[in-house]
Amino acid sequence: MAGADEKFGAGLRKMDRHDLNRLTIQAYTRAQRRMINEERVRRKRAEAEAVAEEVAGAVASTTAALLDLINTMAILRMNSGGGSNSTTNRAEGNRGGNDFDENRVSEPAAPDAHPPVKKKKPRKKPKNATKKSYLFPEYHHLVAEEVKNIVFKSSTADGTRYNETWLVGSLKCSNCGREWTTGKVATAIRGYEQKNGQLGYSAEVFNQRCAKCKSLGHLTLDVDTYVERVARRLAIWKGELIPEPRTGEKPTPPHETDLCEGCAVGKCVRGGYRRVLF
Numbered sequence: 001m002a003g004a005d006e007k008f009g010a011g012l013r014k015m016d017r018h019d020l021n022r023l024t025i026q027a028y029t030r031a032q033r034r035m036i037n038e039e040r041v042r043r044k045r046a047e048a049e050a051v052a053e054e055v056a057g058a059v060a061s062t063t064a065a066l067l068d069l070i071n072t073m074a075i076l077r078m079n080s081g082g083g084s085n086s087t088t089n090r091a092e093g094n095r096g097g098n099d100f101d102e103n104r105v106s107e108p109a110a111p112d113a114h115p116p117v118k119k120k121k122p123r124k125k126p127k128n129a130t131k132k133s134y135l136f137p138e139y140h141h142l143v144a145e146e147v148k149n150i151v152f153k154s155s156t157a158d159g160t161r162y163n164e165t166w167l168v169g170s171l172k173c174s175n176c177g178r179e180w181t182t183g184k185v186a187t188a189i190r191g192y193e194q195k196n197g198q199l200g201y202s203a204e205v206f207n208q209r210c211a212k213c214k215s216l217g218h219l220t221l222d223v224d225t226y227v228e229r230v231a232r233r234l235a236i237w238k239g240e241l242i243p244e245p246r247t248g249e250k251p252t253p254p255h256e257t258d259l260c261e262g263c264a265v266g267k268c269v270r271g272g273y274r275r276v277l278f
Contacts (some may be wrong), residue, residue, distance in 0.1 A: 008032055012039040130174045130216040132261045133206045139226060146231035147238065153192050153200040161191030163233050164262075164269050168225040171217030173210035182208065184255050185221070186262025186269065189233050199238055203230045206262035214259075 012035060015263065023117060025033050133156070140152040153159075167185040172178070185205060192200035203226070208218050235241035255263075255270045262268030 005031060005035065008036050009039075012036060015039075015044055049067050092213055130218060132216070132264075133204050134219065135202060135204060136221065137228065141230050142223070142227045143234070146227065147234045147240070149238075150234055151194065151198050151200045153190075153202045155190070155192070155202050156188075156204050157190075159190045159192035159200070161237050164267060165189065165229050165231060165233070167205060168222040169205075170220045170222075171208055172220075173213065173215050173217050173221045175215035176210060176213045178210050178212050180211075180217075183252060184260075184270070185219070186260055186267060187226075187229075188262070188267045189230060191234070191237050199234060201230070201234055202212060204267070206260065206265075206267065208261065209255065209259040210223060211259060216261075 018034070020043065025036055028036065075190055135154060135156070137152050137154060143152075144150060165187050166183060167183045167187050168181075168183045170179065170181045185208070187206065188204045190202050190204070192202075194200050205219070205221060205226075207219055209216055232241065236243050255268075257263040257268070257270060260268055263270065
């Protein structure tokens with residue numbers, strides 16, 4: 001019986017771990033079951049010891065590498081300290097040489113063959129740039145309150161109707177700052193027939209020049225006069241208002257045609273030619 005148990009134990013030790021764990025322990029005698037359990041425990045203990053040895057070896061190698069790195073850094077630090085001392089010595093030697101060079105007459109530096117080019121700053125455009133004429137679409141809603149079924153057109157081309165008038169405004173010279181007011185701001189009102197039956201229109205308001213320096217002015221328009229005269233002309237064109245006969249004009253200072261941009265293009269009541277298309 002003892003010989004059979006020894007053979008059984010020898011067979012267990014030669015058996016693969018996977019096969020050992022798959023044995024159905026209930027199929028064996030009590031003594032054989034004990035031997036199977038002992039072999040399984042021995043195998044697990046051996047595996048744990050092998051893992052522990054492997055980990056210990058890895059830790060030892062890592063520790064050795066860290067010690068080597070620390071030693072290398074210490075050597076580099078010592079070398080850099082010596083280098084700084086030598087640099088200091090060289091600097092002191094240079095200062096000694098400079099004391100000798102102070103007695104020499106310094107030679108003028110050679111002119112730079114390529115002097116630096118100064119970049120020009122871009123010119124800023126004025127916020128309210130002056131123009132020879134203006135359109136005022138921002139006042140259309142006020143005109144539309146007076147005359148219905150009209151539409152503003154951003155155009156200065158001739159249409160089917162045309163009329164010239166004067167408006168009221170104040171101006172400030174864009175150059176010298178001179179200020180003046182006038183009731184003779186030349187304005188050309190144009191009418192455009194629309195397919196939907198609406199009346200399209202535009203009102204081109206012309207600028208004036210300064211009598212002192214001949215520069216264009218910054219125009220501030222009297223909005224009430226603009227709305228009243230543009231709306232009146234549109235109502236006449238639509239047949240909603242009968243034009244009143246002209247009466248004598250109030251005496252005003254003479255209109256300086258050479259300063260009026262409307263006169264310059266022949267679109268002013270007093271300048272060039274006057275066209276009225278009904």
